[in-house]
Amino acid sequence: MRSVHLTRGLTAFVVIVAGIGVAAGPAAAEDDPGWVGGWLGDVTVGASGAPGRTVPLTLNSSRAVQPRVTLDLTGLAGVANASFPSWCVTEGASVTCPMPSTANPDASGSATGDVPVVFHAAPGAADGATGTLAYTTFGEQTEPYTQQSVVTVRSGPDLLDMVNENVAGVDVGDSYAMPVAVVNAGDQPAVDLRLTFRFPVGLVPASYRNCRYGTDQALGTRVACTVRGTFAPGQRHELRGGFPTALGPAALGSKRINQIVEPLASAEPLPSNVKFKSRDADQALRLRPVGAPLDVVPVEVTSAGGGTYLDQIRGAFDIVAEGAAVTGAVGDTVQATVGLRNVGPGAPDGTNSGDVVGAFHFTPPVGVTVVDHPSDCWPFGDDEGTADAPATWYCDGRVSVFLAGTSHTVTFDLRIERLGGAAGQVEPHGRYPRVDDNPSNDIAPVIVS
Structure with a gap:
């Protein structure tokens, strides 16, 4: 990644880089130049001391020659710094990135690719500080299209769920160890947290003494676990060995197990239509620190919610x-x-x-x-x-x-x-x-x- 650091008062400018590498695509006729679009959502980063956040800037093109995006970073001065892949070209406060080479056009000439952008709070940026990132998508003959993304700095803990699994090959009678992993992407420690899960019908979760269990209207099992401890900025925490989940006779088709992590003090109320009860259990659900603190949160870790997708459980039914x-x-x-x-x-x-x-x-x-x-x-x-x-x-x-x-x-x-x-x-x-x-x-x- 190449990092771009800004100072206040820098004059905005946009540089169109000629001859930059681009994804291959069919030549566009003069009367049909195609189009190029993109999307980068608003971004929230922790204050100084928090790990960086990786956000995808998605580029879409159809039949366009040399689709690319140019970003004007002057609106982030004093708020945030941004880093880009090595295949982007930086000149001052302007960065130009081509369509990623992995985005091979399909038969119609359409392509989609993600440019990963890493954001860190600028040193001294205050809680609540905001800046804007302008980005313009275009091709050789297409009309440029400019949009803005707002970048906000927040101080405090920011718990994210790190699980996004797709699992094939499990079936009725198996026991699956569902991963549970969280990270604090904020600049302050999080003290105590709550993990909530939803297991669809047919999946039977293990019992922990610091969790409560209930059944919802769709016959799924809801689990709410209180986990005590201090969770430092950037530190990944995991449930060692995973959350044992039995696939019972009712399990059939594809299933998604949802999980959400929240600071205990500010956790959302549990569903009022579910009666939660404790179960007898020999063990507690505990999260252990794993590895060194992260400098950058991976691009696939985006929110407090995560999940495990179990694909096509065969199951028997009539x-x-x-x-x-x-x-x-x-x-x-x-x-x-x-x-x-x-x-x-x-x-x-x-x-x-x-x-x-x-x-x-x-x-x-x-x-x-x-x-x-x-x-x-x-x-x-x-x-x-x-x-x-x-x-x-x-x-x-x-x-x-x-x-x-x-x-x-x-x-x-x-x-x-x-x-x-x-x-x-x-x-x-x-x-x-x-x-x-x-x-x-x-x-x-x-x-x-």
Whole structure:
């Protein structure tokens, strides 16, 4: 990294560097120069003595020749210093960076790459001091586009979660040691902290005597742990050996375990709809210092929240379609209750994406007319059909977790126009998160006689 240090009163200027290395891309026609854009969010850094913060400046381009960004650092004088990769060119208070060479254009000529910028508070910068960083993105023939990012200096502790894991190859019956790691990115020590976790349904976390446990509305396990101690600026702390997590029979599909670290004195209130209770345990959750204090916080460490993503737990499960057989005479209105049942043991879980699960399709038998239907069902394609050509109805899922042993059923009112028509059917809408272990029972008939 090349560091740029500024003094107050420096005059702003922008230098366009000719011949700078750039990502390869198709030549742009004069009537289609393409475009170049970028984004650098607002930045908060700890006061003098805190580790630096690495922030990505994201460059996007499409069909542009020599896409790049020029940064004018004069607005940071006395507030913060910035360091850039060696492939950027610095002249005074102006820095020009090409599109990173790793950002290979795709077939359409579009490319995206990140320029890592490291910020430190300037010596003597006061708590609350702010500065602006102007940056302009452009190519050889594109119009320049200038934006600003605000850099703010804060004094005090600043706890960040360092976990951002993607894990493949775990399955039901395994025990996974989830990493737990935090760092204080501020300039002052943090005294005592709280770690909170959410384990989705099917994941069973270990018990610690300084943690409390509860179940939320989506049947996930919430854990709140009070960890005593002093956490020095820049020092990484970890849970030795990780947080043991068992994958129970209900585990199915992709899961994300969330974790958040906060100073205990200013921690947000715990969810009011979750009843937290302590568990008997032989051990306490303790965080140990690891390695030397960090000079710079890595680019992937951005906030107090982190997580572990467990990819595609195979799990076993069986969704069974529940049809109906009803009787009546022509002119009668009969009720048909249809839906799905999960015989388990796996539980389809939509909390990761925020979706509901258990949706299905219902096609009435030929010879009936739907005269009343549930509010969460509607014709698939906005055509209610006729007795001779019934439309298929879509019934939305009602829950975010489809537990083993539970059903999702609804009741339709059907007027019999004539008897002896072809049977209707019910089947799942999609096969989430995959085709189940017994697809032969995924479709069930609906018969009126």
